[in-house]
Amino acid sequence: MSWNSRIEWTHHTFNPWWGCCKVNCDCARCYAEHFADTRMQLGIWGPNAARRFFGTKHWLEPLDWNRRAERERENHRVFCASMADVFEDRRDLDRHRARLWDLIELTPSLDWLLLTKRPQNIRRMVPAKWVDRPRHNVWFGTSCGHQKAAEEFIPHLHRMPATVRFLSVEPLLEPVRLDLRGIDWVILGGESNPRARPMNADWARDVRDQCVAVGVPFFFKQWGTLKNNPD
Numbered sequence: 001m002s003w004n005s006r007i008e009w010t011h012h013t014f015n016p017w018w019g020c021c022k023v024n025c026d027c028a029r030c031y032a033e034h035f036a037d038t039r040m041q042l043g044i045w046g047p048n049a050a051r052r053f054f055g056t057k058h059w060l061e062p063l064d065w066n067r068r069a070e071r072e073r074e075n076h077r078v079f080c081a082s083m084a085d086v087f088e089d090r091r092d093l094d095r096h097r098a099r100l101w102d103l104i105e106l107t108p109s110l111d112w113l114l115l116t117k118r119p120q121n122i123r124r125m126v127p128a129k130w131v132d133r134p135r136h137n138v139w140f141g142t143s144c145g146h147q148k149a150a151e152e153f154i155p156h157l158h159r160m161p162a163t164v165r166f167l168s169v170e171p172l173l174e175p176v177r178l179d180l181r182g183i184d185w186v187i188l189g190g191e192s193n194p195r196a197r198p199m200n201a202d203w204a205r206d207v208r209d210q211c212v213a214v215g216v217p218f219f220f221k222q223w224g225t226l227k228n229n230p231d
Contacts, residue, residue, distance in 0.1 A: 007079055007082065007221075008219075008221060008222075009077070009079075009187055009219050009221065010077040010078065010079040010113065011065070011076040011077050011078065012062070012065050012076065012077070012078045012079070012110075013078070013079045013080075013081075013082045014061070014062055014078050014079070014080045014081065015054075015080070015081040015082060015083045015084055016054075016080070016081060016084065016086065016096045016097070016099065016100045017051045017052060017053050017054070017081070017084050017093065017096055018032075018036060018042070018044055018051065018052040018083040018084055019036065019042075019044030019045060019049060019050070019051035019052055019083070019084055020032065020033070020045060020083075020084050020085050020088060021045060021046050021047045021049075021088070022045075023085075023117040023118065024117065024146075024148070024149055025146060025173065026117065026143060026144075026145040026146065026149060026171060026173065027117070028197075029171075029191060029193040029195055029196065029197065030045075030193075031191075031192050031193055032082065032083045032084075033045045034193055034194070035083075036052075036083060051084070051090075051092065051093065053096065059099065059103065062078065062103055062107050062110060063103075063106065063107065065078065065107070065110060066106070066107035066108070066109045066110050069109035069110060070109045075109050075110065075111045075137065076109065076110055076111070077110075077111045077113055078107075078110045078111065078112050078113065079113045079115065080100070080112055080113060080114055080115075085116050085117060085118055086100065086114050086116060086125075087114075087116040087118040087119070087121040087122055087125055088118060088121075089118065089121055097125060101126065101127050101130075104135065104137065104138060105135075107137070108136070108137055109137075110137060111137050111138075111139055111164075112137055112138050112139065113139045113141060113166070114138065114139065114140055114141065115141040115142070115143060115166075115168055116140075116141070116142055116143070117142065117143050117149075117153070119140070119142040119153050119156035119157050119160070120156045122140060122156070122157075122160050123159070123160055126138075130161075131160075131161055132161075134161045134162050134163050135163065136163050137163075138162065138163065138164075139162070139163065139164035139165070139166055139184075140157060140160055140162045140164070140165055140166075141157070141165065141166040141167060141168055141185075142154065142156070142157050142167060142168070143167075143168045143169075143170065144167055144168070144169055144176065144178070145169055145170055145171045145172050145173045145176075146173045146174050146176065147174060147175075147176050147177065150176050150177070150178055150179070154167070154178065154179050154183075155179075157182075157183075158179075158181065158182050164184045164185065165182055165183050165184055165185075166183065166184060166185040166186065166187065167183055167185070167186045167187070168187045168188075168189075169186060169187065169188040169189075169207055170187065170188060170189035170190070170191075170221060170224075171189065171190055171191030171192075171196070171197065171199065171224060172188055172189070172190060172199045172203055172204060172207070173191075173197060173199070174203065175200075175202075175203045175206060176203070176207065177210070178207065178210055180210065180211065180214050180216050183216055184216065184217070185216065185217050185219070186207065186211050186216055186217070186218050186219070187219045187221055188204055188207050188208070188218070188219070188220055188221060189220070189221035189222040189223075189224055190204075190222060190223045190224025191224045192222065192224045193224075196224050199223065199224060204220065208220070
């Protein structure tokens with residue numbers, strides 16, 4: 001599926017900006033921070049760091065993707081954002097967020113997957129009209145790789161009116177029990193970092209079994225690193 005993205009469960013990846021700051025232990029070895037600050041030395045991670053923004057050409061790309069999807073008469077998925085969190089609470093991001101909401105409205109043949117570790121911010125940051133009338137092409141998701149995150153984040157997702165709600169159980173750091181009521185899709189994976197923490201195969205199988213038991217589609221993305229592979 002991944003045409004313009006290396007991520008298997010989406011066609012495209014779009015970042016309205018680059019940069020973020022850590023929320024919980026899931027973020028300890030963030031692949032995006034490693035790429036941006038360690039490999040590219042951009043210095044865009046942390047609460048006081050600047051974010052990296054993009055020009056007009058970048059923002060026009062989804063319009064091309066939308067035209068292709070229209071021609072094919074099939075909605076295409078866009079993961080937003082792999083190098084940021086759309087719902088990070090910073091005022092310098094507000095105008096870029098507003099630009100993103102406008103872009104989503106202009107691309108009805110793209111399903112926008114908005115994945116966040118800050119689901120408590122979704123309702124007050126999206127346009128009010130999206131709360132009153134959920135957009136068919138907006139999917140809201142949250143990350144929950146350990147039990148505390150699952151218990152804290154999933155209820156916020158439940159309270160947000162949405163066409164599709166999904167969970168990213170990545171990196172899976174321990175056994176987790178998920179409240180799957182109102183959840184439409186679960187993605188699971190191990191940590192992808194040179195210093196990746198281990199993922200037990202039994203933890204992954206248990207999440208899969210939870211999904212199967214209630215009929216929620218389950219997508220296994222990756223073991224993350226070779227040492228996570230089961231014997």
